[in-house]
Amino acid sequence: MNNSIDTLSYIGPYFRDRFLHHSYWPLSANRRRPIRTLNDLAFMLRVGPRRQDPGIARQQLSAWLKDVLSNARAEECLLEPGSIRRIRGRERAYRVRRFNRLAFNSVIDFWRSLILTPYEQAKIPRKINNLSLERRYPLDCEVE
DSSP, rough: OOBBBSSTTTHHHHHHHHHHHHOOSSSTTOOOOOBBHHHHHHHHHHSSSSSHHHHHHHHHHHHHHHHTTTTTTTOOOEESSEEEETTTEEEEEEESSBBBBBHHHHHHHHHHOOOOOOOHHHSOOOOOOOOOOOOSOOOBBOOO
């Protein structure tokens, strides 16, 4: 559990640094401490937010995680090699999402792997489904 947070799938150097510099537990200004390890991430689920309805805690954790996993190039159409696909006879570029869904789901899987109380289990946000090709490569990212 003292492994670096980037041992999780889809958490590379960029998101490891975002966890380190843009996220703290608990979700208050008191006793701010960066999240460096899987143990810190587990503690985040167990301690913050607490003493409230698990549905509200789930929403707060989801919003926090989406913020930490936000993409610097959000909403851009990538024209780099490997990011263009032919869909319905037309080439389209990949649109970067506001946050990284695969990394989000990786953190959710990690939290689900822990031995938790029923209250802690109820705080875990739901995984996010993958988008269809049409949504990942939208018409407005068509390559001319």
